[in-house]
Amino acid sequence: MTPELPYASETTPEGLARLIEHIRHAAGQGDLDPVFVRKLAKRIGKEFQEMKAARPGDAGLAGLESGIEALLLAADSGHGARLTKSLQRLRENEGASGGASPASH
Structure with missing residues (x-):
């Protein structure tokens, strides 16, 4: 049995750095799911x-390291933007259906 060689990244x-920038750009454009x-x-x-x-x-x-942090920030702001849009749609739907939701009674 041969021992496994330790992993060495290529x-x-x-x-x-280029990969981080591509992902950050696509995330900023809303082209990638924040999760x-x-x-x-x-x-x-x-990998880093x-x-x-x-x-x-x-x-x-x-x-x-700062590039990775910027990527996480882009994911968080993308997630926040999705939550804001979802909340806005919910409010619009409540307004269209008479304004009252079962939870508000």
Whole structure:
């Protein structure tokens, strides 16, 4: 039985930065589901941590952490925007149906 080799990421810091930017842009445009973006950000964060552990002191990793945080922020604001739109639609529907909801009685 051969021992398993430890995982070594082949992802470059530049590639990860470009991926973060593409996802952040698409999320900002509303093209990606915020829950999906949050899951991607968590996975990217894990990849970043593995890269940091394998390449201590690598200057190419600078800025990636703030990029991941910006991605999470984009997911949160996208989620907030969806909640706001849903609330607005609920209010519009209440107004169209007479304004009273069963919960308000």
